[in-house]
Amino acid sequence: MDYENTPEGSLVRRAQAGDEAAFQEIVERYQSKVFSIIHGIVRQRNDVEDIAQQVFTKIYFSMRNFDFRSSLITWVYKITVNECFDYLRKKKVRKLVYESDMSEDEVRRVENSETGSGRTVRADTALARRDYVVKLLERVSGEERDLLMLKEVEGYSVEEMARRLKMNENTIKVKLFRARQKLVKASQRLDRVPSRVE
Amino acid sequence: MHDVVVNELEEHFAGTASAAFHAHLATCPPCRAEVESMSQVSQLLAELKSDSETAAVPSPFFYTRVAASIVEHQNTDHWGLLAPGAAFFRRVAFASLVVLACLGSYLVMHEGDTSRNSGTDAAAVIAEHDVTADHAASSDRNLMLVTLASYGE
Numbered sequence: 001m002d003y004e005n006t007p008e009g010s011l012v013r014r015a016q017a018g019d020e021a022a023f024q025e026i027v028e029r030y031q032s033k034v035f036s037i038i039h040g041i042v043r044q045r046n047d048v049e050d051i052a053q054q055v056f057t058k059i060y061f062s063m064r065n066f067d068f069r070s071s072l073i074t075w076v077y078k079i080t081v082n083e084c085f086d087y088l089r090k091k092k093v094r095k096l097v098y099e100s101d102m103s104e105d106e107v108r109r110v111e112n113s114e115t116g117s118g119r120t121v122r123a124d125t126a127l128a129r130r131d132y133v134v135k136l137l138e139r140v141s142g143e144e145r146d147l148l149m150l151k152e153v154e155g156y157s158v159e160e161m162a163r164r165l166k167m168n169e170n171t172i173k174v175k176l177f178r179a180r181q182k183l184v185k186a187s188q189r190l191d192r193v194p195s196r197v198e
Numbered sequence: 199m200h201d202v203v204v205n206e207l208e209e210h211f212a213g214t215a216s217a218a219f220h221a222h223l224a225t226c227p228p229c230r231a232e233v234e235s236m237s238q239v240s241q242l243l244a245e246l247k248s249d250s251e252t253a254a255v256p257s258p259f260f261y262t263r264v265a266a267s268i269v270e271h272q273n274t275d276h277w278g279l280l281a282p283g284a285a286f287f288r289r290v291a292f293a294s295l296v297v298l299a300c301l302g303s304y305l306v307m308h309e310g311d312t313s314r315n316s317g318t319d320a321a322a323v324i325a326e327h328d329v330t331a332d333h334a335a336s337s338d339r340n341l342m343l344v345t346l347a348s349y350g351e
Contacts, residue, residue: 027260032256035255036248036253037248039252039253040248045254048254049257049263052256053260053264054267057268061268130245130246133242148243170205174204177204177207180236181232183236184232184239187242
């Protein structure tokens with residue numbers, strides 16, 4: 001059956017026509033999944049709801065552009081991942097601007113308070129690993145990032161990805177291979193800089 | 199990288215690669231090293247998996263927040279039609295420069311005309327300072343001389 005003619009397809013059609021109840025159903029159906037994706041990437045519980053709100057606002061305004069080429073959850077997933085990376089990019093810029101206003105002593109004090117405490121070492125290591133992965137994923141294209149996330153984080157098989165993305169299995173294999181090659185190169189470049197994650 | 203690796207890498211990660219794939223890796227050190235690196239990087243991606251126990255849960259009012267955010271964006275968009283943006287200020291600045299340039303060139307041209315009309319040649323200056331000309335200042339001087347003469351008497 002064509003996705004457009006499935007019950008979810010007709011729900012999307014209703015939302016595209018401006019039916020608020022249909023949009024609310026979409027939000028309620030996928031909000032837990034969106035929260036989970038955001039938390040996996042961002043790891044800041046306080047920011048998860050704000051980012052999720054942004055995600056669903058974007059979905060609302062771009063709902064008319066949804067063309068049924070992929071399933072709704074795949075589309076929602078892409079928007080969510082992009083929003084997370086946008087958020088992390090903006091946060092990095094804000095941190096740089098903030099630190100540029102501080103003296104060297106102040107920067108050193110903040111860095112020590114972030115890493116010096118024994119209680120926070122484990123959390124810091126996990127966060128550092130997550131930051132490292134995010135840095136790697138920033139070095140591949142949006143499409144490659146989505147494919148890698150669907151495969152490695154969501155655990156989809158190649159067949160499932162092909163079905164959801166309406167792409168040939170071999171195309172997905174080749175794209176994944178290239179994406180993995182880029183990640184390896186990015187990792188080798190990052191490992192040459194002093195702030196390597198062990 | 200050899201084709202067999204490209205074609206069967208995903209099967210290898212899923213644990214279903216063919217014997218031919220493994221045989222190739224055993225005899226091809228560059229492919230083996232590359233697959234090992236890819237495997238390590240792929241394991242790192244698991245860091246982004248969300249732990250269901252610690253993951254944030256949507257509040258019961260989440261949809262209300264989303265709806266409020268949508269209305270806010272719609273209002274911003276409507277005001278955006280009326281609010282002047284950067285392009286508006288660029289146009290105002292450009293128009294001001296054009297007006298200043300026109301005014302400047304008009305003043306320069308007008309200054310030239312005034313100079314020509316008033317005349318700066320010697321004859322015009324002499325005509326302005328003609329001592330024989332009958333004007334109010336000379337009659338005042340005569341009146342003052344008469345007053346002084348009558349005071350002397």
